[in-house]
Amino acid sequence: MELPLLLALIAIALPVILHVVRRATGQRPANLPPGSLGLPVIGQSLGLLRAMRGNTAERWIQDRVDRYGPVSKLSLFGTPTVLVTGPAANKFVFFSGALVMRQPRSVRRILGERSLLDLAGADHKRIRGALAEFLKPDMLRLYVGKIDGEVRRHVDERWEGRSTVTVMPLMKRLTFDIITSLLFGLERGAVxxxxxGDFEHVMEGMWSVPVDLPFTAFRRSLRASARARRLLVEITRETKAKLERGEATRSSSLIACLLSLTDDDNSGARLLSEEEIVDNSMVALVAGHDTSSILMTFMIRHLASDAHTGRHEHDEVAKDKDDDVALTWEDLAKMKFTWRVALETLRVVPPIFGNFRTTIQDIEFGGYTIPKGWQVFWTAGVTHMDAAIFPEPHKFNPSRFENNQSSSAPPCSFVAFGGGPRICVGMEFARIETLVTMHHLLRQFRWKLCCKEDTFARDPMPTPLHGLPIEIEHRTCS
Known part of the structure; x- marks a missing residue:
């Protein structure tokens, strides 16, 4: 037998054997949640992934809740897991000190081990604080004009003069251009x-069985991640040299900001290592362009039939401004209805289906024991579509968020941005790029959907049918 084939078989068989041995010999606490761990290694992973791709993931989760209750055990991505649902479960996940972030092995291999997603305690606080430094309001005010410029160029190059466009790939490219320009100072061009292109492949294998074999999505993601990381290392070293020569400042880009941070002990030591900067830049790329592009795509999908209700406030903002004058922070504050539309879109179609924590000790929840080292999996849809929390949950109703949150909803019900100490650090950045983009599109165009069937699938993030093709018409031509 050839050595590569033998090694591949060992790579597959060894985890299975170890998993079976652990299950046969390990001491498990009594009173585990109901449910089954399923097949070794695979567990229920393929069933969940099939449901996500078939647009039935919420039903898949609800079926488990109906069968086992709000707390149940299963196995996802090679790890014993407990699914928890409801506001109390969300609060437990976001605030319990016995849980730490621990992404599936596939995510860790692709994004890195030193990212904000996986660190805990002092390391998490240190890196979150560093990212928050770049994303604080005083810094964000400086970026509104830059984002406005990127959106204007995007509209001129990819929307003007066309009768049809496909929204999802356009929004992904727009948010990618914004994030790479502001976070890394990367100008338009071949690089x-x-x-x-690499990040399209990175996303393919984020939620996959982490077996590194040829022709798998996981292998493609690993290779694309390696190429992206090499580029980010190069950008980091070039930015460091520019800072030393006085050719860049702390506000020039995210990497410049992170490189400029030093320990509080006056030693002058850098706060973050190169590995930490690269790992968290990878996370920022994923979080900063993928989730925002999904939000704006589904806003456009909704506004195809109801754009006139949100257009008035944008006309009001623009009436006293010359066409070539960029939007300001103060202009965005007037776009309250548009942001309510965004929040309701996030309630109905949350970009992140769910996420994981890992127990650092045996812990009790809902009358059951969750053993140390197990995953805890929470999802947004169970609370977002709960009629007891959000009346008529399938009805699109932005007025639910007139006070930036449904006044009748209990805490930890709306969790599109997470919650607790790990609430999305880039939430305000997402608000800015969403409002700037929707301002220019609503001001310049009318549109209608090309597809009669209005559905989407998750892979793992939601994607509308055929990428959401629409017919567009310039408002001045109507």
Whole structure:
């Protein structure tokens, strides 16, 4: 037998054997949640992934809740897991000190081991604080004009003069251009284009069985991640040299900001290592362009039939401004209805289906024991579509968020941005790019959907049918 084939078989068989041995010999606490761990290694992973791709993931989760209750055990991505649902479960996940973030092995291999997603305690606080430094309001005010410029160029190049466009790939490219420009100082050109292509492959294997074999999505993601990381290392070292020569400042980009941070002990030591900067830049790329592009795509999908209700406030903002004058922070504050539309879109179609924590000790929840080292899996849809929390949950109703949150909803019900100490650090950044983009599209165009069937699938993030093709018409031509 050839050595590569033998090694591949060992790579597959060894985890299975170890898993079976552990299950046969390990001491499990009594009173585990109901449910089954399923097949070794695979567990229920393929069933969940099939449901996500078939647009039945919420039903898949609800079926488990109906069968076992709000707490049940299963196995996802090679790890014993407990699914928890409801506001109390969300609060437990976001605030319990016995749980730490621990992404599936596939995510860790692709994004890195030193990212904000996986660190805990002092390391998490240190890196979150560093990212928050770049994303604080005083810094964000400086970026509104830059984002406005990127959106204007995007509209001129990819929307103007066309009768039809496909929204999802356009929004992904727009948010990618915004994030790479502001976070990394990467200008338009071949390098940015290549990085955009790599990140399409990075996303393919984020939620996959982490077996590194040829022709798998996981292998493609690993290779694309390696190329992206090499580029980010190069950008980091070039930015460091520019800072030393006085050719860049702390506000020039995210990497410049992170490189400028030093320990509080006056030693002058850098706060983050190169590995930490690269790992968290990878996370920022995923979080900063993928989730925002999904939000704006589904806003456009909804506004195809109801754009006139949100257009008035944008006309009001623009009436006293010259066409070539960029939007300001103060202009965005007037777009309250549009942001309510965004929040309701996030309630109905949350970009992140769910996420994981890992127990660092045996812990009790809902009358059951969750053993140390197990995953805890929470999802947004169970609370977002609970009629007891959000009346008529399938009805699109932005007025639910007139006070930026449904006044009748209990805490930890709306969890599109997570919650607790790990609530999305880039939430305000997402608000800015969403409002700026929707301002220019609503001001310049009318549109209608090309597809009669209005559905989407998750892979793992939601994607509308055929990428959401629409017919567009310039408002001045109507």
């Amino acid at each position: 940015r284009d290549a990085l955009a």
